[in-house]
Amino acid sequence: MTLTSFGPANRIQRSPETHPLTWRLRDDGEPVWxxxxxxxxxxxxxxxxxxxxxxxxxxxxxxxxxxxxxxxxxxxxxxxxxxxxxxxxxxxxxxxxxxxxxxxxxxxxxxxxxxxxxxxxxxxxxxxxxxxxxxxxxxxxxxxxxxxxxxxxxxxxxxxxxxxxxxxxxxxxxxxxxxxxxxxxxxxxxxxxxxxxxxxxxxxxxxxxxxxxxxxxxxxxxxxxxxxxxxxxxxxxxxxxxxxxxLAREGSEDHGTKLMGFSGKVKNPGLWELPFGVTARELFEDYAGGMRDGFKLKCWQPGGAGTGFLLPEHLDAQMYAGGIAKVGTRMGTGLAMAVDDSINMVSLLRNMEEFFARESCGFCTPCRDGLPWSVKLLRALEKGEGQAGDIETLLGLVGFLGPGKTFCAHAPGAVEPLGSAIKYFRPEFEAGIAATSAAVVPPLARPIVVGA
The missing domain is CATH 3.40.50.11540 (NADH-ubiquinone oxidoreductase 51kDa subunit)
Known part of the structure; x- marks a missing residue:
């Protein structure tokens, strides 16, 4: 993928009237001095x-x-x-x-x-x-x-x-x-x-x-x-x-244009300047070209690792803050990621939460201790060594680290994809619970009750 990938030539004709951010770009990708x-x-x-x-x-x-x-x-x-x-x-x-x-x-x-x-x-x-x-x-x-x-x-x-x-x-x-x-x-x-x-x-x-x-x-x-x-x-x-x-499409509450993109196993990963209000389906199918041959779209994130996962049926949402909020998450940076059907969600979330745990500044307790706790549980589930109650504990952490519970927005952004992944793909998490795990939830693994 190149940073000058702005979509099919027959679809994009950049001009000052429609592309205020990108119309000056050179076709060869060199800087405009x-x-x-x-x-x-x-x-x-x-x-x-x-x-x-x-x-x-x-x-x-x-x-x-x-x-x-x-x-x-x-x-x-x-x-x-x-x-x-x-x-x-x-x-x-x-x-x-x-x-x-x-x-x-x-x-x-x-x-x-x-x-x-x-x-x-x-x-x-x-x-x-x-x-x-x-x-x-x-x-x-x-x-x-x-x-x-x-x-x-x-x-x-x-x-x-x-x-x-x-x-x-x-x-x-x-x-x-x-x-x-x-x-x-x-x-x-x-x-x-x-x-x-x-x-x-x-x-x-x-x-x-x-x-x-x-x-x-x-x-x-x-x-x-x-x-x-x-x-x-x-x-x-x-x-x-x-x-x-x-410049924005009808129905959008946001004005102007936005740099939007799609990465993952799509045919034409790239970056495009598009009007607010364009649908995610148009971004995914017409600009990114849909999934590569042999891959199927499993889910997608609308704007960075700190946004929740959405399903293929959510692609008709309009790409602006309110439009993405209607389907349950945030637009974030507007650069979406396609997750294909070969990806195990537990492994993907373990990788994400490791990043967020490492990047925590450590200032407040919920973020400093809660994110590593989620990583520990996800590692166990990934290895098939999870215990009964681990999923409930993860969901408890999603609530405990949510908006308003931490010093800044780092932890809420970190757990948003985790909560949405469990919501839509819970069987993949349940598959990581060891068959020998006790049917009764152990006391230390019981769900966290926020405010109790």
Whole structure:
């Protein structure tokens, strides 16, 4: 699979009117550097921002467009921007780009940074102007070495062209931008853990409130946005709210387009910019080409390892937050994974929970102890050495580590696929219980009763 796989040529004709994120991409997959980017209307929105729009106008435009975070949480971007303090005396502020794309099965931000680095820089420049931030950081997953090289070159090009640094475009506005590579922790996808890591601290999430908009990097007001989120900003400013809203399919409550993908044993694994509201079936069959010959779709995840499993009959769900919620899980990053009929769900979940247990920061007890407990039980079931009551214990852990029960959202995301897998494929888990296991549930394996 290549990062330039955007679907059958006869189906995708990218244009500024329909594909604001990807229309500038080169067919050869090479980066779009400054001269080519500007020839393709690059930085026009930034120039419009400095010439014609007040800072409040920019925030209101993004809010009116209904742009939501593209990192998985889906929080309204304009609302988040509006939380930054209005006090002019608070002149030290930061803009952070969350480019720590550690979610298994997700690579959309990587493509944008490697092939369209100036789109991200322009999005951050406009956002910095709106938020009155004087310094920005791109917190980049350490393994993304190509992205780091391309971003650093693009930053230097923008500086030389007067688009970063002091007195940008003669406006009197200063904005410095730095690429910061992380040390490799999944938890850094959580914005306050990212802030701690940037400061050189252990990557633990912080208690909220105070929120980063009030107390963020080095105690100063800070806004954290995802790569894809920031890359939407230039098109919204350049082409307007009504156009942006018109991109989504009828029935979608989310606006604009989204980078979506399918991996697994599909015929055409890849990444495509599609309107919100497209059905998962269209994504799976028309773009990913369906399953490879000899394989059958068993189930699928809509957006990363931290989303619940869905069945083939759920493919008619629309790909937007509310559409996926209707069938029982979250859209997440929008990059789906097909699980074929050769996969044992116990083994798959054991592998997933090992990853999530290893990536726990260890700060809170339910996550620190609960995830390894689930791994221990799944390993036993995988070997056929499970005990009566193990499945009930796993389900108890799903509840005990659910939303609102832990310090951050790491554990709830980790157990969501586990709960859905047991729901839809319980016989595979039951098959791992040893035949000699006692019929009576042993006391230590009895289900956990949350709140008892």
């Amino acid at each position: 400054l001269d080519e980017y500007q020839a393709k209307n690059g930085y026009a929105a930034a120039r419009k921002t400095f010439a014609d729009l007040s800072q409040d106008d920019i925030v209101q435009t993004v809010k009116d467009a209904g742009l939501k975070g593209r990192g998985g949480a889906g929080f309204p971007t304009g609302v988040k921007w509006g939380l930054m303090p209005k006090d002019e005396s608070m002149n030290i502020r930061y803009l952070l780009c969350n480019a720590d794309e550690m979610e298994p099965n997700t690579w959309k931000d990587r493509m944008l940074m490697e092939q369209l680095p100036h789109l991200l820089i322009e999005g951050m420049l406009i956002s910095a102007r709106a938020l009155k931030t004087y310094r920005g950081y791109i917190f980049l997953r350490g393994e993304y070495t190509t992205a780091a090289k391309h971003l650093n070159r693009a930053v230097e090009e923008a500086k030389a062209a007067g688009l970063l640094g002091k007195n940008i475009l003669g406006s009197g506005f200063d904005f410095e931008l730095f690429v910061h590579t992380g040390a490799g922790r999944y938890i850094c996808g959580e914005e306050t853990a990212l802030i701690n890591s940037l400061e050189g601290r252990r990557a633990n999430p912080r208690s909220k409130p105070p929120f980063p908009a009030a107390v963020g990097v080095w105690g100063k007001p800070t806004c954290v946005n995802n790569v894809e989120t920031l890359c939407n900003v230039p098109a919204i400013i350049g082409d307007g709210v009504e156009w942006y809203k018109s």
